[in-house]
Amino acid sequence: MDSVRSHLNEYVSTVGKSPIRALFELSFDPNLISFAGGNPASELFDVDGLAKSFAHVMEIAGPRAMQYASTDGEPEMRAAAAQRSTGMGVPTTASQVFITSGSQQGIGLLSQTLVNPGDVVLVENPSFVSALQAFGLQGAEFKPVDTDEAGVVPEALDAAIRRWKPKAVYLIPTFQNPTGVTMPESRRRAVADIFAAHDTWLIEDDPYSELRYTEDQQIPICADPRLDDRAFLLNTLSKVLSPGLRVGWVRGPEHILERLSVAKQATALQTSTIDQLAAAHYLAHTDLQATLDPIRAEYARRRDAMLTGLREVLPPGSAMTEPAGGMFVWARLPEGYDASELVYDAIEAGTMFVPGAPFYVADPDPRTLRFSFVSNTPEVTRTGLERLAPVFRRG
Amino acid sequence: MDSVRSHLNEYVSTVGKSPIRALFELSFDPNLISFAGGNPASELFDVDGLAKSFAHVMEIAGPRAMQYASTDGEPEMRAAAAQRSTGMGVPTTASQVFITSGSQQGIGLLSQTLVNPGDVVLVENPSFVSALQAFGLQGAEFKPVDTDEAGVVPEALDAAIRRWKPKAVYLIPTFQNPTGVTMPESRRRAVADIFAAHDTWLIEDDPYSELRYTEDQQIPICADPRLDDRAFLLNTLSKVLSPGLRVGWVRGPEHILERLSVAKQATALQTSTIDQLAAAHYLAHTDLQATLDPIRAEYARRRDAMLTGLREVLPPGSAMTEPAGGMFVWARLPEGYDASELVYDAIEAGTMFVPGAPFYVADPDPRTLRFSFVSNTPEVTRTGLERLAPVFRRG
Numbered sequence: 016m017d018s019v020r021s022h023l024n025e026y027v028s029t030v031g032k033s034p035i036r037a038l039f040e041l042s043f044d045p046n047l048i049s050f051a052g053g054n055p056a057s058e059l060f061d062v063d064g065l066a067k068s069f070a071h072v073m074e075i076a077g078p079r080a081m082q083y084a085s086t087d088g089e090p091e092m093r094a095a096a097a098q099r100s101t102g103m104g105v106p107t108t109a110s111q112v113f114i115t116s117g118s119q120q121g122i123g124l125l126s127q128t129l130v131n132p133g134d135v136v137l138v139e140n141p142s143f144v145s146a147l148q149a150f151g152l153q154g155a156e157f158k159p160v161d162t163d164e165a166g167v168v169p170e171a172l173d174a175a176i177r178r179w180k181p182k183a184v185y186l187i188p189t190f191q192n193p194t195g196v197t198m199p200e201s202r203r204r205a206v207a208d209i210f211a212a213h214d215t216w217l218i219e220d221d222p223y224s225e226l227r228y229t230e231d232q233q234i235p236i237c238a239d240p241r242l243d244d245r246a247f248l249l250n251t252l253s254k255v256l257s258p259g260l261r262v263g264w265v266r267g268p269e270h271i272l273e274r275l276s277v278a279k280q281a282t283a284l285q286t287s288t289i290d291q292l293a294a295a296h297y298l299a300h301t302d303l304q305a306t307l308d309p310i311r312a313e314y315a316r317r318r319d320a321m322l323t324g325l326r327e328v329l330p331p332g333s334a335m336t337e338p339a340g341g342m343f344v345w346a347r348l349p350e351g352y353d354a355s356e357l358v359y360d361a362i363e364a365g366t367m368f369v370p371g372a373p374f375y376v377a378d379p380d381p382r383t384l385r386f387s388f389v390s391n392t393p394e395v396t397r398t399g400l401e402r403l404a405p406v407f408r409r410g
Numbered sequence: 411m412d413s414v415r416s417h418l419n420e421y422v423s424t425v426g427k428s429p430i431r432a433l434f435e436l437s438f439d440p441n442l443i444s445f446a447g448g449n450p451a452s453e454l455f456d457v458d459g460l461a462k463s464f465a466h467v468m469e470i471a472g473p474r475a476m477q478y479a480s481t482d483g484e485p486e487m488r489a490a491a492a493q494r495s496t497g498m499g500v501p502t503t504a505s506q507v508f509i510t511s512g513s514q515q516g517i518g519l520l521s522q523t524l525v526n527p528g529d530v531v532l533v534e535n536p537s538f539v540s541a542l543q544a545f546g547l548q549g550a551e552f553k554p555v556d557t558d559e560a561g562v563v564p565e566a567l568d569a570a571i572r573r574w575k576p577k578a579v580y581l582i583p584t585f586q587n588p589t590g591v592t593m594p595e596s597r598r599r600a601v602a603d604i605f606a607a608h609d610t611w612l613i614e615d616d617p618y619s620e621l622r623y624t625e626d627q628q629i630p631i632c633a634d635p636r637l638d639d640r641a642f643l644l645n646t647l648s649k650v651l652s653p654g655l656r657v658g659w660v661r662g663p664e665h666i667l668e669r670l671s672v673a674k675q676a677t678a679l680q681t682s683t684i685d686q687l688a689a690a691h692y693l694a695h696t697d698l699q700a701t702l703d704p705i706r707a708e709y710a711r712r713r714d715a716m717l718t719g720l721r722e723v724l725p726p727g728s729a730m731t732e733p734a735g736g737m738f739v740w741a742r743l744p745e746g747y748d749a750s751e752l753v754y755d756a757i758e759a760g761t762m763f764v765p766g767a768p769f770y771v772a773d774p775d776p777r778t779l780r781f782s783f784v785s786n787t788p789e790v791t792r793t794g795l796e797r798l799a800p801v802f803r804r805g
Contacts, residue, residue, distance in 0.1 A: 054477060074461065081460065258683075
C-alpha cells in the first residue's frame with residue numbers, strides 16, 4: 016500500500032501530471048478492475064469499419080493521405096464535422112469548423128488564443144481536470160460557478176460574470192465530467208439569455224451527448240444563433256468512434272478560428288491527414304446512429320450495473336448521481352470519509368476509482384469520487400464493486 | 411497581379427500566418443509550378459508499404475490502435491525512434507525519446523516548456539520560419555548568430571552566448587532550411603565544445619539528414635555525450651516516410667521530457683495511436699535505407715536539374731548554395747533586386763518561390779529567395795524555370 020501511495024505521490028509531485036492521468040498510468044496491472052479512466056469500451060469499437068476506411072483511403076488517395084495538408088483541416092473532414100454538429104442541433108457550415116487533433120487540442124488552442132495570465136475563467140466546480148490544466152497552463156485564474164442537480168445555476172452564472180468579468184466560461188452541459196449531470200432545456204435557454212447579454216466567451220464542451228441512454232437528445236447551448244459571435248462548441252469523434260484517431264473540431268466565429276489556426280501552425284502544424292481522411296470516409300459511409308445504438312444499449316446496461324452495485328456497496332448516508340448518458344457516476348461518501356485516502360486501499364484491493372478533489376477549483380470535497388461505468392461489463396463491474404465493499408466498510 | 415498581391419497581403423496581415431504557409435495555400439492552382447513548399451514528392455511515397463502496416467495494425471491490434479494511449483508515445487514507436495536516432499549516430503534509449511505529432515509539435519512543446527517571455531533564443535539568420543513562430547508565440551526575443559558557408563561560426567556562437575545569455579540555441583546543422591548549408595564535422599566538434607562549456611539549451615533540428623545525396627553521413631552535434639544533459643535532438647518521419655502521419659520525436663534529458671509530457675497532456679493529450687503503431691510496424695518491417703535509396707537518387711537528379719536551371723536563369727551576379735542533401739537551394743539576386751516583389755510576377759508567370767526576407771530575425775536580405783527542388787521532376791523544374799527567366803530579366 017505504501018509503495019503505491021509513495022509512487023503516485025512522487026509521480027504527481029515531480030511530474031505535475033494530472034493525478035487522474037497518473038492513476039491511469041498506474042492502472043495497467045491487468046488484474047486491476049478500474050473504474051478510473053475515461054476510456055470508451057475497446058471491445059465495442061467498429062474495428063472492421065474503420066479498417067476498411069483506412070484501406071480505402073490508402074488505395075484511392077494514398078499519396079494525398081501521406082502528404083502535408085491544411086492546418087485548418089481537410090475539406091472532407093470539415094464538411095463531415097459540420098454535418099455532425101448540424102445533426103446535433105447546431106446549424107453549422109464547414110467554414111465555421113476548425114479540425115483539431117482531439118478536443119484536448121481544441122481546449123489548448125482556445126486557451127492559448129483567448130487567455131492571458133491572470134484572466135478569469137469561470138468553470139463548473141467540479142470540472143474536467145484536463146481542461147483546467149490547459150487553461151491553467153496559460154495562467155488562467157479560475158472562479159467557480161454554483162451548480163445544482165441541473166447544472167450551472169443561471170442566477171449564479173449571471174452574478175459571477177458581472178462580478179469577475181471573465182475572459183471565458185467553460186461548461187460541459189451534457190453528461191458532465193465528472194458529475195454526469197445534464198442541464199435541462201429550460202435552463203439552457205436561461206443560460207443562453209445570459210451569454211447573449213454579456214461580453215464573454217462561452218466554451219461549450221460536448222464530447223458525450225451522443226452517448227445518451229434515453230430518447231432525449233440534448234441540444235447544445237451554442238444552438239442559439241445569438242451566441243454565434245461569442246461561443247465555441249467542442250465536438251470529437253473520441254467517444255463515438257475512436258479516441259486513438261485524435262480527430263475533433265471547434266465550431267466558432269471564423270475570425271477567432273483564424274487565430275486558432277496561427278497557434279496550431281506554430282504548435283502542431285496540422286492534424287494527421289490519413290486519420291482525417293479515414294474518419295471522413297467512415298462518417299460518409301456509415302450510419303453512425305445505427306452503429307451507436309448497440310453501444311448505447313450496452314453502456315446503459317453497464318450504467319445500470321454500476322448504479323445497482325453502488326447502491327449496495329456505498330456506505331449508508333452516501334449520495335450519487337444517476338446520469339442519463341455519458342460515462343461517469345459521481346458519488347459522495349458520508350461525513351468523515353476521504354476518497355483520496357481510500358483510493359490506495361482500493362488499489363490494494365484490486366480496483367480503482369478517481370478521488371473527486373482534483374476536479375475542484377475551490378473548496379474541494381474530499382468525500383467525492385468518480386466512477387466510469389463504460390469500460391467494464393456488468394459482471395466485471397459487480398466483481399470490482401465487491402472488492403470495494405470492504406474498503407468502504409473500513410473507511 | 412494586383413489581386414494576387416492584395417489577397418496575399420490581406421491574408422498575412424489579418425491572419426498573421428507564416429507568409430510561406432500563405433503562399434503555400436495560394437499555390438493550389440494546378441497549373442502553377444511551385445518551388446515554394448517544403449513537401450516531399452508524393453509520387454515517391456511508399457503507399458503500399460504503409461497501407462500494409464495500417465491494415466496489419468488494425469487486424470492484429472485494432473481495439474488498442476483505436477483506444478487512448480500514453481502521452482509520451484507508444485512503447486513500440488519509442489523503441490523504433492530510439493533505434494533510428496542511434497542509427498543516425500546518436501546512441502539513444504527508448505526512455506530518452508518523447509513521441510510528438512511531428513517535429514513542429516516538438517518545437518512547440520520545447521518553446522512552451524523552456525521559454526518565458528523576454529528570454530533570448532539564438533538562431534541562425536536566416537532560419538526555419540515555423541520554428542521562429544513557435545518560439546515567438548512564447549515571447550522569445552531572437553538574436554542572430556553569424557553563419558558562413560559551413561553554418562554557425564563557432565567564435566560568433568561563443569560570443570553571442572556570453573553576450574546574450576540565451577535560454578536556448580536553435581540550430582539546423584544539416585541541409586539547413588532555408589539555406590541548404592551543412593556544418594562539417596570539425597565545426598560540429600567546435601560547436602559541441604562551446605555547448606559543453608556553457609549553461610544553455612541546444613535544440614538541434616534534424617529533419618533532413620537522411621535525404622543526403624553523397625556518401626557522407628552527417629552525425630548530429632547531440633551525439634557528443636557531454637551534451638546529454640543540455641541538448642534536444644528533433645527527428646521526424648515526415649521527410650523519410652510521410653508528413654501526413656504526424657510522427658516525430660524529441661531526444662533529450664528525461665526530466666525535461668517529463669515537463670514536455672505535462673504540456674502535451676494539456677495541449678494535445680497524445681499522438682494518434684493508430685499512426686504510431688502503423689509507423690512502428692512499418693519501421694520494424696522495412697529496410698528504410700533500401701527504400702530511401704531510389705528516393706535519394708531521384709531527389710539528387712531533381713537538385714541537379716534545379717542547380718543547372720538556376721545557373722541559366724538567375725541574373726548575372728547572382729549567387730546560390732549547392733546543397734549536398736535536403737530540399738532547398740538558397741539564392742541571392744544581384745544588387746537592386748527584391749524577391750518579395752518578384753514573387754508576384756512569378757505567380758503571374760505560373761511559378762513560385764519563397765522570398766527570403768521572412769526567414770530572417772534581423773537584417774533581412776531582400777535579394778534572397780528559396781527554391782525547393784524535391785517536389786518537381788527535372789522536366790517540370792526546367793519548365794518552371796523557363797517561366798521564371800523573363801521575370802528575372804524584367805526584375
